[in-house]
Amino acid sequence: MSGPLGFDATVPNAARMYDYWLGGKNNFAADREAAEQIVKITHGWIRHDARLNRAFLGRAVRTAVAAGVRQFLDLGSGLPTEKNVHEVARRIDPAARVVYVDYDPVVAAHGQALLAGADGVGFVQADIRKPDDILEHPVTEQLIDFDEPVGLLAVAVLHFVSDDEDPYGILERFRPRLVPGSHLAISHLEKDSYPKIIDRAHEIYKRVSTGFTVRDRAELTRMFEGFELLEPGLTHPAKWRPDDEIETAETFARLVGVGVKR
Numbered sequence: 001m002s003g004p005l006g007f008d009a010t011v012p013n014a015a016r017m018y019d020y021w022l023g024g025k026n027n028f029a030a031d032r033e034a035a036e037q038i039v040k041i042t043h044g045w046i047r048h049d050a051r052l053n054r055a056f057l058g059r060a061v062r063t064a065v066a067a068g069v070r071q072f073l074d075l076g077s078g079l080p081t082e083k084n085v086h087e088v089a090r091r092i093d094p095a096a097r098v099v100y101v102d103y104d105p106v107v108a109a110h111g112q113a114l115l116a117g118a119d120g121v122g123f124v125q126a127d128i129r130k131p132d133d134i135l136e137h138p139v140t141e142q143l144i145d146f147d148e149p150v151g152l153l154a155v156a157v158l159h160f161v162s163d164d165e166d167p168y169g170i171l172e173r174f175r176p177r178l179v180p181g182s183h184l185a186i187s188h189l190e191k192d193s194y195p196k197i198i199d200r201a202h203e204i205y206k207r208v209s210t211g212f213t214v215r216d217r218a219e220l221t222r223m224f225e226g227f228e229l230l231e232p233g234l235t236h237p238a239k240w241r242p243d244d245e246i247e248t249a250e251t252f253a254r255l256v257g258v259g260v261k262r
Contacts, residue, residue, distance in 0.1 A: 012208045014160060015104050019079040021050035026079045026110055034204055041200045049254060052237040053187050054083065056256050057155045059241050060185035061088045063230070063258060064151040069183055071097040071144050073174075075128045076157025079107050080114045085153065086121045095120065097143045101134055103127040104209075128157060129165050131173035149181035155256075158223065159189040159212045168222060175226050175261075182261045184227050187237065191216040193253040220255055227259025 012034035016027040020035040027035070038046050061072065070093055074085050077100035089096035097120040100111055108125035115121050122139035134140055144150060152174055161167040171184075178184075189198070191214040198214055205211045220234055232239060234257040 013104060013106070014205075014208055014210055014212075015076075015078045015102065015107050017208070018050055018156070019081065021047050022054060022081055024079060024081055026106065034208060037204050038201060041197055041204075049237075053156055053254065053256075054081070056187055056237040056240055057085070057153065057185070058083050058088045059243065060153070060155070060183070060256075060258050061085055061151065062092065063241065064183040064185070065089050065092045065096065067149075067183065067260070068181060069149045069151045070095065071148065072099070072151040072153060073134070073140070073144060074098060074100045074153045074155075075134075076154065076160070077102050077107070077111065078156075080110055084114075086118070097121065099124055099140050099143050101126055101128065128154075128170060129161060131170055135173070135177060146177045147179065149183070149261075150178055151183045151185070152178060153185050154223075155185060155187045158186060159214060160210045162211070162213050168225075171223055171225075178261050180261050184224060184259045184261070185256075186220070186223055186258075187254055187256040188220050188223075189214045190220070190253050190255045198253060214253070217255065220257070224257060224259040227261050230258045230260060233257060 009028040010030050012030045016031040017035040017038070020027045020032055072085050072089060085100070086096065086098040089098065099122050101124045102108060102111065103126060105125070108123060111123040115123055120143065122143050124134055124137045124139050126133040126137060128134065158167045161170065189212060202211070217234060234255045237254060237256050240256050
């Protein structure tokens with residue numbers, strides 16, 4: 001696999017590591033090496049965790065579409081894989097619109113190639129730490145009507161935003177643009193689960209393009225300020241409205257939730 005100009009394939013990348021755990025092929029040797037180190041310290045759980053997280057994303061999208069949401073902004077979308085947001089949403093409503101957002105050049109190259117010519121679906125190469133770059137991007141302005149409910153997806157991305165980079169401030173920039181009926185879906189690494197594994201993972205991620213920050217339940221609940229959490233609230237992916245056999249086992253250190261703006 002070759003990559004676009006301006007990136008270093010010798011530096012492990014979180015999105016490509018996630019792709020590897022999901023069984024994808026859009027990754028490099030450095031990504032696979034770091035990903036396998038995480039596999040080892042989690043005793044293989046991380047692979048199942050990645051699948052559970054992906055399954056949660058699909059259920060969150062279906063829940064939003066069932067409630068009337070027809071457009072989605074997918075922050076930190078990662079590399080294209082099976083059951084992408086527009087594919088899930090369009091199984092219910094073929095007119096659903098989706099904007100994918102990621103700052104990684106490899107993700108952007110593959111996303112743009114996958115979506116080339118697709119009507120009602122777009123890709124924005126931008127950093128979620130700069131919300132205005134996303135909100136004011138021509139693709140966003142073309143596809144997302146903020147006068148109608150929006151599904152804002154922040155799945156497995158906000159733990160890559162440090163406290164100094166203010167994840168709450170990022171969400172605050174999006175919140176006023178979302179009308180009642182909009183949905184916010186978040187999955188995030190949890191501070192209080194398996195601290196020894198988390199500490200060892202921190203050491204591995206020192207070599208990755210971005211580190212991560214774990215947060216406790218109270219900190220994650222704060223991310224839903226202005227939204228009403230849907231049942232069952234903040235919980236493990238396996239317990240958020242499971243509808244498939246893959247969701248029978250718990251993840252090792254992650255909480256998820258979906259809120260609705262009233």
